[in-house]
Amino acid sequence: MNPITNPESTTNWYLFLSCLLFSIGVMGVLFRRNALIILMCIELMLNAVNLLLVSYSAYAGNTDGQTFVFFIMVVAAAEVAVGLALMVSIYRNIGSIDIQSLNKLKW
Amino acid sequence: MEPSILFYLLSAMSVISALFVVFSRSPIYSVLSLIVCFFTIAGHYIMLNAQFLAIIHIIVYAGAIMVLMLFTVMLLNLNEDVSVHKFNITKLIAVITGGLLFLVILASVKSSTLLTYQAPANLNIGNAQDIGMKLFTDYLLPFEISSVLFVSAMISAVLLAKKEVK
């Protein structure tokens, strides 16, 4: 089955879209103070990269890119699990997830 | 040939929902916007003929990860997020930095050239059979090791979140 969009003409656009999503994710990481939302923005960044990989896989005509995306998803899932467990643990110790309160590592 | 209208629609929806993720006041809204974003990205996958990946994407991300996050938000009762509308110089710097990063990344790839397009030899590039073949022959080792990764993630999650025994 052919892709609906023709990879020959749309790969550039996918590149642009992916960069946009990535930088929005970065902005979110820097912008928000809630640690959970920061985790979600990290997920957003990962997805932007996934999108780019898939589009290049369609362009190049083999499934190596898609397999890589598969493994990225694996890692993202594991990371979210552990990250959320960490959040819970921090919440239990400090009482909030505001990253401004995690400031003991200073001079 | 121009990208179709469907592409523009999906792209617009993903960008808008991403912006909602970043700039909304309540964490619940952010979670929900992110789910919408994931769906649109799955749509992009289908448009690129990555069928298996699209389904997996929805199952794993929208189905598992986001639900997990929703659970955590509910559990920790993080619905109130007061400090968002207090203006801070840090926020400005953050936005500017993000914008700069966008520009720099674009500029980095500007001068690169794409390889010549080759139409896929096998039209069944994106379906489950093909990916399965690849996973179990060329990428067998990462496949097996990812199972170890999952085990370790499970153990660590359980250990970290356990209540301390007094």
Added chain:
Amino acid sequence: MNLLNLITPSMMIPIFPLLGFLILSFLGKRLGAFSGWVASMAILGSFLCSLNIFLGLDGQQLNYTIFKWISAGDLQIEFGFLIDHLSIIMLLVVTGIGFLIHLYSMGYMHHDEGFTRFFSYLNLFIFFMLLLVMGNNYAVMFIGWEGVGLCSYLLIGFWFKNQAYNNAAKKAFIMNRIGDLGFLIGIFALVFHFGTLDFMDIQNQLVSFESNAPVLIFITLMLFIGATGKSAQLPLYTWLPDAMAGPTPVSALIHAATMVTAGIYMICRSNLLFALAPFTLHIILIVGIATSLFAAIIGIKQNDIKKILAYSTVSQLGLMFAAIGLGAFESSMFHVMTHAFFKALLFLGAGSVIHAMGGEQDIRKMGGLNKSIKLTFVTFLIATLAISGIFPFAGFFSKDEILAKAFEHNLLVWALLSISSMITAFYMFRLLFLVFYGEFRGTEEQYKHLHESPISMTLPLMVLAVLSAFGGFLGLPAVLSSTHQLSEFLSPVFMASKSLKVEAHALTHEQEWLLMGIATLAALVSIYYAFHLYMKKKVIPENEEALSGLSKWVANKFYVDEFYHKVIVNPMLILSDLLLVLIDKLVIDLLVNLTALIVDSTGRIYRLIQTGSTGFYLIAMVLSMVIVMFIQIIL
């Protein structure tokens, strides 16, 4: 004999003392009294190798390179040895007398706690002296030159617990250094004009130079300044009397026989260079005569047995330099040889006297020792006769030869040198009479302590006495024999310079007899005057406070030391104090403290970056990533 066979013995010559030094430095404490034998055997080994080469050299020249040392553009300086007749004479003298003095020291320094240290220093000194003599270019000679200066410092200040001795050692070293500056400038000028420092190469290049070229005059003057420092001529001579602070064997070895003759050896080695600069030779002649007279006059009024001998050394060195100034290089070397014999004998005898007197060195407290220490007395008498120039002892022939050459040259020069010889005879016999004749003027315990020295000390005395008595026959003048052995032996070395010398009218036989007669008569007159003064009238030198006028000036060494101190040393000290405050404290301390201050304050500022706020860290991370990528794009 094939020259190649001689290379190994010639390399062993300096290696033996070096090995001795190393062994004694590291294992000395364990060897204890045996270290004296180790050191002496090392020098004996060198002496035997020198003898081997002497017998096999046969008019040839042994010149070889051991390794290429400095290679800088066009300048190639190698480390090599040159052994010809001139070097072999010096080698035999240095190793032979060195060996005798080592034997002597085994007895003299027997009770000293620094016994092994002494012998290690002595061996090191011999090593450097051998390098000086055997080098085939000025650079290797300079290594030896500096090395003997160092060892001289170590040995003069041997009893380092006494601050006055340390000052004397410092004075010797610093004065030597002043001369070395001249030597170095001479070496630089040689490199600049000749492009090489090799003796033979320079000699070959000299054929293109005319006599009295300004370049040569400059170079030779600078080299002569170096020789002045090392061989204690005016004005750099005051270190030699002070150097008597060292043990007596040191005075015998360094300041009588070897180190102080290094300057003369250097000039003789560069004889062609000096022969082409008659202006410098004139200056050398003047300085030599002046030193000879000056030191002799001071020696008249000294009361320390070693100081008298020290001034005598300065005076005799002046005589040798005068001989060089006359262009008579072989005569100078002849006198070097005979002087080594009898001066070493005099010093060792003085050591024996001091040993017998239990450490007393003032001759006013001695007297009548000829009954108690007979062997020392006999050898000392022979040496005194030799230095006064009495026939047929060694000093007569060498001194007479110089006086004859002086007469050929200029009557005034001859007259001044003869006066100097007369004064020498006078004060040497004054020393002899006051120490060995008359009544004993010391204390009771000293009288009971008087004893002859052990065999280890008297054996070298006897050997040297024989040499002083018969060594002169190596250089019989023309009237007595047809061959002058030494001058023939040295003729290949001095051939080139002899051809340049304007041959003054040679003396007829009658004139030679006349000169010899006058010299002997003058010496006898001085001896009789000394006899009259110190034996018949029994005059005993007074203490310094009782003197006045000219006597006071002479007894206080013409106040040269005080003059130097006021004019040179004190301004130096003031200058260094000034520099301490101005430069050391204000500039250097400021720079160092400022650096520390800068580091400290920037550290304080940078510390503030670690705010601890995670959000700030995140922004910083992304921002730096942006900057890096930005730079990557630009470049």
